[in-house]
Amino acid sequence: MTTTQSRLLGPAEVRSLAAELGLRPTKRLGQNFVHDPNTVRRIVKAAGLDGDDVVVEVGPGLGSLTLGLLPVVRAVHAVEIDPVLAGRLPRTAAERAPAFADRLTVTTADALAVRAGDLPEPAPTALVANLPYNVAVPVVLHLLAELPGLRRGLVMVQSEVAERLAAAPGSRAYGVPSAKLAWFATARRAGPVPRAVFWPVPNVDSGLLAFERREPPPGDREAVFRLIDAAFAQRRKALRAGLAGWAGSPAAAEAALREAGIDPMARAETLSVEDFARLAATRPH
Template identity: 65%
Template sequence: MPHPAESRPLSAQPDADAQPSGLLGLQDVRGLAEALGVRPTKALGQNFVHDAGTVRRIVRSAGVREGETVLEVGPGLGSLTLALLEAGARVVAVEIDPLLARALPVTVADRAPAAAERLRVVTADALTIDGPQALGPLDGEAPPTRLVANLPYNVAVPVLLTLLGCLPSLESITVMVQAEVADRLAAPPGSRTYGVPSVKAAWYAAARRTITIGRTVFWPVPNVDSALVELTRREPPATGASREEVFAVINAAFAQRRKTLRKALAPLAGSAQAAELALRAAGIDPARRGETLDVADFAAVAERLSAASSGNRPRQEVQ
């Protein structure tokens, strides 16, 4: 027996909540979920957007241009997907749930048939993407230059860092995340929310928090508000250390925030004395704490530690 998503359109009956131009409203979202037998789960971070104004606002904020290829992670029932297609983009949608991945092209064909050929769905866990080849054959399609997504709360930071690391074609990122996560990603050194996500994101891009989004535009309604974070790709700091070495220093520095850098980096350096020597060589007071350093500072410390561990011999760069 064919799957319901493959045998008939999954659109809710028209009602007062229906949205123009094929976008999804609350009753549409609930109707699609019911037709598919989908019960949103916390494990997958499933909170579906049902407000047309919100998804259009996200697309406008992202600066999506007609004809460009946009990567979307976690399209769910297709609310944001339809808005991206409405703007004229080609969409590569990565969906971990096979049921939702099968249903999405059917929903788009039903509600925006003229745009259906501009959608390609990849059934995969975004955390397993390790390069452009993981998105499948391009077949003449340009690689995605933008990431626009409503990221699941529980994996937002690791997904974002994974994609920034393995998809160099991404120049611009606009993602909706939990408001607290947005604050952390965009936090400057010395602020209360500055931490590992802030520094690692800064390795790849300049980040800023933009629009706050209330919880009522989601079904089911989450317990927290959301916000948009916009990241613009830039070159990482100039350093002789690899990204892995820099990130190891970042992890160690924030493992125990109350410790001075001299103590926090001691296990990584081999001793507190070695950590102090590396810090001073990088021009950083060993009595400082990790939350006062920016990404360039961490890169400088990592380079000094790397040079010390290799006996000051030139080291082959690790990609």
């Protein structure tokens, strides 16, 4: 693979592009643009990509991360909800990474509504993105469900979200996001990201989350996810009481829990996704 690199965006280039587009970053769309080339290089390296990978990038914005990805992968499918940003991105790639611009395709869409058929071939193998923080969890879960070819990913999210997504059963941060992500993948925190690398500077800390797809436990995903939602809606209660609504009564919940080999007095945060799958299988869908 050629060693030619893109010309990455620094603070001056990011502000110049934003001014050209009349862009005022909005909190609604979670727009905080990375303007530090070293951070981009770090993310690309940490993602562990190779020349056969096809990356789906959600929320490419002005193209900071896109320019870092293009030289090292087979293709980048960028999904951008803002039509102005989506319209400018191919030209940015042509100007700053001319040797690789043909590897980029841009889809103007809400990532939460994207279906596999909306993206061109080849199918994505990795998710690498600076995700809008207000939709980070549902975007990751949606894309893992919708794109079976996604084998791994590295996403930048709010630090607390990274902690929740990577949390193990029994830990304080473990909850619905961690249990659902565990259905699809193993996850780990991959380091902090300083606030100063963004424009505008966010008022929250950021972190990297890495994940690798794994085989899910046996069972029906939708049934398991409904059970996870029900269990954590009453997370302070023992499961015998907390799952009374799901099972029909506390006694029925206790019977299902015992059948699944789970202590009826346990709490939701102690159960692994395998436990939830086993428990869900005791109830008719």
